[in-house]
């Protein structure tokens with residue numbers, strides 16, 4: 001069992017873990033770090049053989065806490081890798097708004113009567129030949145994105161959907177059926193000067209009504225909200241009217257909901273916010289004034305914040321999603337992660353598909369390391385900016401857990417935490433003892449045998465991908481198995 005409980009603490013433990021299969025959550029009930037074999041472990045747990053299902057880590061691998069992607073746009077997945085030479089604002093109008101508008105009918109609840117359904121269990125297969133309707137496009141894209149993220153070890157994701165209420169509800173249903181822990185946000189945007197006519201709400205009234213419909217659907221789907229829960233999602237300040245932001249702030253506060261949005265990603269965006277909200281001190285103040293900066297708020301990017309803004313965010317205890325692949329792809333800038341951490345902020349990682357080109361949080365860990373070094377270079381070669389593999393993995397797990405309000409419940413192997421776990425395999429031992437033909441769960445990171453576990457983890461982070469993820473569990477339920 002390998003985990004990163006601290007920024008400089010890679011914990012490597014051998015032993016056994018007992019996970020409850022009856023509490024409805026998949027909670028870790030007991031751990032044993034002394035047992036030498038299954039028999040010892042069973043004795044220590046006061047169990048008999050046959051009482052439990054046993055899952056063993058392969059000799060060439062380990063269990064690692066599932067990754068938490070705190071910022072991803074599910075409807076943008078078809079555009080992953082497609083961004084040309086654009087930067088944020090022209091990328092939105094050229095690539096993103098047209099795609100999002102095509103994923104689900106953007107009118108009110110057009111294709112559902114508001115009753116939770118399980119679309120992936122439907123016996124009506126996805127129509128192959130007919131021209132896709134907006135909702136069938138949503139089904140195709142959302143099924144794919146949840147499958148892809150799970151197979152990359154993402155056990156929890158905070159999703160932006162689109163304006164479409166039925167398609168957003170569908171995303172929640174698919175996540176629920178597949179068993180991914182997911183926060184689902186119906187995107188709110190209604191500013192007539194910044195949103196295209198084909199993709200926006202007309203009035204704050206409508207925006208709030210549609211957001212509320214989607215929240216209520218998701219809460220009916222999962223009343224406890226432990227697996228799937230709604231998240232209030234103003235796209236970003238420029239796309240919302242001031243009244244809308246304020247009313248979304250109220251909505252989040254009266255219903256005690258999570259919030260997610262973008263902040264200070266691009267210099268042109270920051271200027272646009274100053275133009276659109278001249279009465280506010282800065283970008284952060286726009287959200288703060290609307291009551292949107294809460295301890296349950298995830299702010300993506302946070303690249304160009306002033307010291308004053310960082311201190312406001314710290315006071316509100318709002319969270320940061322660092323999206324390095326997107327920041328590099330769209331040329332948005334260097335996020336000063338070290339400075340944010342030093343200011344006491346909780347920071348996590350996001351793929352930001354499709355500003356980011358990859359659904360893999362492992363790739364976000366790599367990009368976090370690389371960008372931190374470039375930032376050190378432009379700051380006179382100061383090493384303090386550097387983020388290494390362990391700290392990157394800590395951001396991807398413990399950091400993510402804190403940012404989605406699951407601190408202490410996700411991200412590690414402690415008693416009381418949930419079994420949201422990926423089984424990572426490298427490529428040393430041929431599990432079925434054959435000549436390596438066929439797929440017996442091997443990954444594709446070459447291990448020569450003399451590397452210690454820390455070095456193996458380094459090699460996994462720099463060279464691994466979804467081929468190294470053999471099994472994935474969420475809340476104790478097996479949700480992906482590589483075949």
Ligand code: GUN
Pocket residue numbers: 073088092096235236262265326352355
């Ligand atoms: N700002 C507003 N909308 C978006 C989006 O979809 N992606 C990114 N990266 N930034 C945004």
Ligand code: FE
Pocket residue numbers: 071073262300352355
């Ligand atoms: Fe984004």
